[in-house]
Amino acid sequence: MSNAPPLSVAFIERNPSAAARVLENLSTDDASALINVLPGYASALALGRMTPFAAAQCVIQLETDRVVLILRTMSFLDAASVLRIMNDENRSAVLDALPEDLARDFKKSLRHPRDSVGAWMNQRISPLPQSRTVADALKYAKRKTRPEGDELFIVDDAHRFVGVIRISRLIQNDSKAVLKDLIKTGAPTISNRATLASIIDSPFWDDHAGLAVVGRKGNFLGTLSHSLARQGIVAAQRNSPGVKSDSILTHLIGGCFVAFVGLLGLILNSAKIQEPITDLETSHDR
Template sequence: MPNQQVDLALAFLQAQPRAAAKILEKQSVEQLADFLSNVPHTYGANVVGQFLPQYTARLCELLAPNVAAGLLSEMNVSLVAAIMRHCSEELSAQLLGLLPEKTRLACWLLLTYSEDAVGAWMIANVSTLPDDCNVGEAQSRVKSEQGTVDFGTILVVDRERHLQGLMHLPALMRASRSTPVVAVMQRSSDTLSARTALPTAANHPLWADRDSIPVANRNQQLVGLLRHVDLRRGLEQISSHIEAPDDADPIAGIYATYGKSLLALFDTVSDLASTETGKRN
């Protein structure tokens, strides 16, 4: 397959993961597993993240554990936890052991909540700041922080981990270094309980002007953040309703442009995998 077509297909995987997923789902799960084993994780994870967790779990059963873990490590932790719920206990334990430590711990926390609870879909590894630091100290913390999800707002907590306010990153970077963080933050103690059922959480009035809400445990200690996009994903997951496809296929034009290159890449990779398997046998 010409390099130009390979580049085009990989670019399609990265730029249009939802459309690519729809195309690749038409292949057998075994063929798709072979394909993903030979595609860089950063490209494959974009597409795998569009599959239903049950389907991704089936893929993980067929992939080499290091390949499956490589794909999962590129995904949102809440989605990883949702996938783990559909894997065998043995595979889940194996994959968790291969994930980066922060991802593993955050995923384990999410798995302690029932699937229909806010805690199962929150982001656990969010940026936080103590309320007794100044702006200069906060800036240093933010710059050196690794493994947390950046959503533009940092949560400010007291030493007991109770939410005190929200710090918007641009405001933090503009403020004088000697200014106390509490003087710059937006005061707020509003949280969702991690045990709240998703349908109940969906009706919370805070969604009217926010796209994410902090999450607290039964002791009102901060444990994460629920994004509205993850709330919707969770509601779709726990619902048995499957929407019928629209009469007009919105990706028809995309398929006409990129689909053939993607399938050609799929066939090429699958053929190479089959050839290598034959050589080993």
């Protein structure tokens, strides 16, 4: 399938970052229509340089077989970034259509234990490539909701996290300045494999609305806010694994525990008791 004008293909091959910027400035319908008629390798090249959110918005409008072709041509990390942002229905359809071994690798990359940072991170945050300009960044910031506050997260061409830049600083610079020259390096990161309990008291929360979540190779996966981390800890405590839920012993223990907690609450006049969480690193290789 390739009805794309040769000049479009040549432009993408010569300057995929510029092509990605053009696609992001089109409507999603128009960008998807062009992606759909490009050769697979050209589509993969352009989508790999787009922000993951914009790329995901494009591919969910394509036929599943077409998405599979493109994702298999993209680098693993770029493809995983797109899959991570897709809705559950589209993601499941694509994973089911992928070769079994590749689908297994993607699922492993996307799966996280309930009490881990990765399970609670905001995956719909799209980082910006460091090759973009101030004008590009401001345009992006204006279009998107910023739950992580004033900071934009910046990555290199391999999708590795390299730093942050505040929007308030961007507006003080020339619109043609490149983000790479303005990045604040040394920004804190947290591993997607870390437990929530191990990072909840980090001093970095005082200075950042959201912290960058990275994989084993430093690849940007999302962000995590302090409030979301606290919600995750409460949920993980409530759903902590124990004996099998369908066993008689579970029901007996559960009934006794509820009664005990109720009595204890009366005695202590609703005193709050918080069970400590063991700080264990997960074994998932992400």
